[in-house]
């Protein structure tokens with residue numbers, strides 16, 4: 001199994017990369033979009049990929065290490081950055097996915113595309129969370145481009161869409177995700193403003209990597225939800241972090257996603273029902289307390 005991983009220098013990508021190379025019988029080619037070196041202690045090929053890349057470019061650049069699987073993690077992943085520059089969002093999130101789908105078709109590879117729970121932003125999750133077959137309702141440039149990319153992957157018939165919830169945990173990347181900035185504020189003793197009215201199903205980054213590699217290994221098709229087992233508001237999530245890591249929870253300042261200064265609009269509840277993933281892959285994401293306990297030992 002030879003896997004092409006995009007976004008391998010990012011928060012999730014670098015964890016997926018490390019996880020992939022630790023598996024027996026797996027080799028990896030890592031793609032990055034920028035000049036940043038990969039935070040790696042393993043050998044990979046680093047190939048520049050941007051919106052000007054073509055099928056011919058990819059085919060030539062990756063030959064003879066033609067992948068059997070593609071893990072497409074790279075994206076313009078900040079909703080704020082996408083809102084500021086919709087053209088860049090379209091190029092990074094849709095055009096690059098289109099090229100990778102063409103490439104997957106050309107070489108007969110399976111593709112796993114990392115999407116987001118935010119494709120459900122405009123409507124509130126039902127009790128138990130959104131299921132993969134529920135109708136999407138994107139409410140931002142970021143989520144609209146991710147949904148457009150999902151469509152390309154599904155229409156290609158070559159792979160799976162993994163909709164991931166809020167990701168937290170340790171990554172060797174310089175990007176540290178939501179836990180990184182919350183913990184930094186706690187350490188500095190500065191107030192942490194967190195929404196009391198936005199609900200998601202946070203998932204540990206290692207569990208996401210495991211799920212993605214399982215989806216790829218099993219060559220699953222269609223839509224898959226990858227969320228943690230509990231629906232939490234950002235405030236509840238922050239309280240769990242403070243409790244597990246020994247910080248002062250009174251630093252948390254509850255705020256509202258409905259504050260008119262918040263742009264793009266934040267969803268009320270995009271919690272995911274990920275039971276299908278567990279049923280088909282055996283992956284059972286850790287609850288936040290257990291995941292933070294392993295994070296605490298790592299620190």
Ligand SMILES: NC(=O)c1ccc[n+]([C@@H]2O[C@H](COP(=O)([O-])OP(=O)(O)OC[C@H]3O[C@@H](n4cnc5c(N)ncnc54)[C@H](OP(=O)(O)O)[C@@H]3O)[C@@H](O)[C@H]2O)c1
Pocket residue numbers: 006007008009010011012013031032033034035036049050051072073074075076077078091092093096114115116117164165166167168173175177
């Ligand atoms: N973090 C979350 O909570 C979360 C939740 C749900 C879904 N997701 C999705 O998970 C994936 C990873 O997110 P993340 O938090 O790890 O983001 P991240 O740290 O920003 O990493 C994204 C990576 O994508 C690469 N990239 C950007 N534009 C690209 C392009 N045109 N072609 C190829 N690669 C490109 C960047 O590479 P360079 O550094 O080389 O520019 C960057 O390393 C994204 O698809 C995101 O939408 C994230």
